[in-house]
Amino acid sequence: MVVLLNSHPCFVLILLLAAFSCFSLRLCFGEDRLTFSTPIKDSESKTLLCKKGIFRFGFFTPANSTSRLRYVGIWYDKIPVQTVVWVANRDAPINDTSGVVSISDDGNLVVTDGRNRSLWSTNVTVPVAPNATWVQLMENGNLRLQDNRNNGEIIWESFKHPYSSVLPRMSLLTNSKTGENIGLTSWRNYTDPSTGNYTVGLVAFPFPELLIWKNKVPQWRSGPWNGQVFIGLPDMDSLLNIDGFNLNNDNHGTVSLSYANDSFMYHFNLDPNGAIYQRDWSTSMNDWRVGVRFPSTDCDEYSRCGPYGSCNYREDPQCKCIQGFVPRNSTEWSGGNWINGCVRRAPLRCERVRNGSSNGGKEDWFLKVQKMKVPVNVQPSLANAQACPKACLDNCSCTAYAYDQGIGCMLWSGSLVDMQSVSRILNSGKAHSKRAVMITALVLGVVFVVAVCVLLACLKLKKRPGEPKKDRSVEQLLKRMEEVNSGDEPASNQVKLEELPLFEFQVLATATDDFSLRSKLGQGGFGPVYKGKLPEGQEIAVKRLSRASGQGLEELMNEVVVISKLQHRNLVKLLGCCIEGEERLLVYEYMPKKSLDAYLFDPLKQKILDWKTRLNIMEGICRGLLYLHRDSRLRIIHRDLKASNILLDDNMNPKISDFGLARVFLANEDEANTRRVVGTYGYMSPEYAMEGLFSEKSDVFSLGVILLEIISGKKNSHKEDNYPNLLAYVWTLWNEGEAASLADPNVFDESFEKEITKCVQIGLLCVQEVADDRPNVSTVIWMLTTENMNLPEPNQPAFITRREKSEGESSDQSSQKESINDVSLTSVTGR
Known part of the structure; x- marks a missing residue:
């Protein structure tokens, strides 16, 4: 049946009203683009709204303002508190609603008033035609002026012209x-x-x-x-x-x-x-x-205490002269006027020589000023940590030095200005006799010896593991250690619980600011990880095992038993643990660079990982894994090797972490089977994911995935065109002879092409579907470090797909919240 449109006047009127309503809605709610033919007029209440609806661009009057002045800016949309993040005509407001934002004849974005006076413009230096440019409000709040003639080339953006x-x-x-x-x-x-x-x-x-x-x-x-x-x-x-x-x-x-x-x-x-x-x-x-x-705080004010004065907001008065100095004007200083600072109590040797002393008298020496914000006007020096003090001492104009691992040797000349008590150290000053130093050192030495004796006495009096008031969980941990130690291993190699520090929960809570969000480093599969600082100043990473995981004690005991027996430069160091009531915590050395994935998959940080650094990381991971498999006192299968479990030290050297899922093999074991598969989907070998079989070769599969991620800068879950994951994509590139094109564009260079292709081939050899086809870790290291060698052709890797749990799996496994053949999934988040 065909229905003909009736031209009844009422029907036409309804259509016109509907069209007008749609047009009005478009003006009110806005689009994300502005063109030459679609200006924004304040009188029509039109605005731009980014696609995700977070930011809006248009005319506004500041909240709580008594005036009706109109400005053009960007603000957060759909929140009750007006929050403007960018303003165009900040110094040229409009007195009424006659303002217009448009594309001018020369292609610039301009703000004009009712008299068509230009109040603000993007002022692009190369004029372009008005119909060739357009403006878009991006979902991140960036306003872009783009050129249609050059594939949308950005010729101006608000991110390059921020306001407040x-x-x-x-x-x-x-x-x-x-x-x-x-x-x-x-x-x-x-x-x-x-x-x-x-x-x-x-x-x-x-x-x-x-x-x-x-x-x-x-x-x-x-x-x-x-x-x-x-x-x-x-x-x-x-x-x-x-x-x-x-x-x-x-x-x-x-x-x-x-x-x-x-x-x-x-x-x-x-x-x-x-x-x-x-x-x-x-x-x-x-x-x-x-x-x-x-x-x-008030002490953050620049030069609050003047030259050679140090500020501490916790003290009263806040300002004091550093040791060896006195107020320049005692009357002003006692009255709270510290701006003129302090002067040296005794002149330095160089000054004494200039003033006529034949040899200057006694040598100068350094006073260490603890926990001090470094002064302004630092001068760099090429001296190393050992030579830094001499570099300052040999320079008559030098008044202080400091050494930082990331910066190196720093020197200061003239007055030391803008110092404050913080958690840093500055070696400063030259004003006391060597005899005073010797006396101080002697006193400190005696105190240290007494403290050690007291500590040893306390340890002797400490309750033994067998005493009745010992936490039952600690007893379980001790029992687990005894089980592992009961093998053929020499007694000298056996780890005892007493050798591993047991931290008090309150100490760790204080160190991490009560596990505050600001101290949080990341979220692992078994709980969050926090940064902390012990009373003696040592920085630590604390993993607080989640009670909801149901595996907190199991993972803690396993990791303590395993990692406490390991020591290698490419393995993270376990410092101790805490078991109190329901709390289970592990304490590690702190890795300032965080985890590998934090750099590898971050568009801003990928550039830090040049090809040489990536090669070093690949080799370091392999050497750490080789130690686990063959060189340690125990044969360890990690079972959860992934980019987020590779931590980086100050020099970007990798350290394998998270041994909660690791399995200790006996001397005569090469393979084991489990009904409870644990690990992270995407890194698990096919025989482990599907059949529960794990061995050294299952860790090698995970290693291969990591190598390909390091080369490409892409996650294993990355989907390219119609490929389900990274392995499928790499396999296609290999067969097409384009393996080198896998490399992250940030590191690719023709001079590295041969080396990149070799590393891709090694990665593919590690992820072959049949476990026996994969090389062991020592062979991988040999292939990585040997030049001009013929590597075997890889077979097709395993493209593991998700499968549902079968009916035959036991009921105890159904309690898992997420499962792939009862796989415990851990999030790939850096600590």
């Missing part, structure tokens, strides 16, 4: 050669977005630092960047580990600072009061939650 806020994937930058500076500027006040008094930005100096200025006068500084943290910020360690900060320095004057975060409901803001706040949206609070703040 930094959003994820935005960068601050400074270039001392070109003078380019991308920084932040505060609002004048909370209701006036015009240019305020405060600015924040990077300075290259000898070492990059972050500074806040008020009217171009320094108000706060972060201290130098050492490759991981700004060493003047004790709280920065946690912040960097959580939020993915990254600082790039080309050592030619260009420095940039950026951060990546999975949530765009997160930003840093320079407030009108001159402080940097980190905020994230809390749905439970229905408001912005403040994470960190710089400056955070």
Whole structure:
């Protein structure tokens, strides 16, 4: 049946109203693009809304403002608190709703008022035709002006012209050669977005630092960047580990600072009061939650205590002269005016010689000032840690030195300014006699000997494992150790529970700031991992086993038994454990670079892993695995080898971690079978995932997956075109003779092409479907480190697909929350 459209006047009217309604909705709710023919008019309430609905662009009046001035900017949409992150015409507001945002005749984005006066423009230096450009509001809050004629080339973007806020994937930058500076500027006040008094930005100096200025006068500084943290910020360690900060320095004057975060409901803001706040949206609070703040105390004020003065906000008065110095003006100092600082109590030898002393008298020596923020105006030195003190002592203008692993030797000349008590160390000053040092050393030595004697006495009096009040879980751990030690191993090699430190829960809680979110490094399959610092200053990583996993004690006992007997440069070191009530915790050495996956799969950090570094990481993982399989006192099958379980030290050397699922093999065992398959999907060999069979060759399969991930910078779950995972994609490239094209573009170079192809071939040899076809780890190392050798052709790898649990599997396995043949899935998240 055909229905003809009736032209009844009422029907036509309804259609017209519907069309008008749709048009009105389009104007109100907005699109994400602006073109020459679709300007934004304030009078029509039209805006741009990014695709995910997080950010909106258009005209606004600041919240709580008594004026009706109109500005053009970007703000968070659909939250009750108006939060503007970028403003265009900040110093040229419009008095009414006659404003228009449009593409001008020369292709620029412009803001005009009712008289068609230009109040703000992108001011692109190379003019383009108006119909050739368009503007898009991206889902990350970046406003882009793009050129249609060059495949959407970005010719201007708001991320390169920030105002008061930094959003994820935005960068601050400074270039001392070109003078380019991308920084932040505060609002004048909370209701006036015009240019305020405060600015924040990077300075290259000898070492990059972050500074806040008020009217171009320094108000706060972060201290130098050492490759991981700004060493003047004790709280920065946690912040960097959580939020993915990254600082790039080309050592030619260009420095940039950026951060990546999975949530765009997160930003840093320079407030009108001159402080940097980190905020994230809390749905439970229905408001912005403040994470960190710089400056955070009065002592963060630049040069608060003047030259040679140190500030400590916990003390009263906050300022004091460092040892060997006295106030320059005692009356001012006692009255709380510390700006003129302190002067040296006794002149240095060089000064005494200049003043006429024949030999200058006694030699100068250094006073170690503990936990001190390093002063401003540092000078780099090529001296190593041992030679650093002499480099300063031999230089008459040098007044202090410090050494940091990431920076090296630092020297200071002249007055020491902007010092504060933090968790860093500065070796400073030269004003006391050698005799005083000898007396102090003697006293400290006696105290140390007495302390050791007391400690040994306490240990002797400590309850033995067999005493009745011992925690039952500790007894279970001891029993497990005795079972492992009951084999053929010599008694000298057997690990006793007393040899492994047992930490008190309260000590670990204090060290991790009560397991706060700021201390959290990551989330593993059996619980979260936190960064902590012991009272003596040692940094640690604490894994708090989840009660919900149901495997906390099992994993803890297994890991303590296994890893306490291992020692290798490519294995993470277990420092101790804690078993109190329901709490199970493992304490490891802290790895400042976090895990391999944090670099490998992060677009911002991938560039740090050049080809030479990736080769070193591949070889290090292999050597650690070889130790587990063949060279250690026990034969260990790891069973959960993956990128997130490879930690990196300061020099990017890999260390295998997480031995909670490891299995100890007896001397005559080559293979074992289990009905409870544990590990991470994607890294498990086919015989283990499908049949429960595991051996050295199942670890080799996991190793092969990791090698291919390191080469490509792609996760094993990566889907390319119609390929289900990375292995299928690599196999196709290999058969097409394009193996080298797998390499991460960040590291590919024609000079490495042969080496890359060889590594791809080794990876494919490791992931072959038949376990007997795979090489052992010692062969893999030989293939990686030997040049000009003929490797065997790999057979097709296993493309494991997910399968449902069969009815025949036992009922006790059904309690697992996620399973593939009762597979315990662990998240691939770095610690």
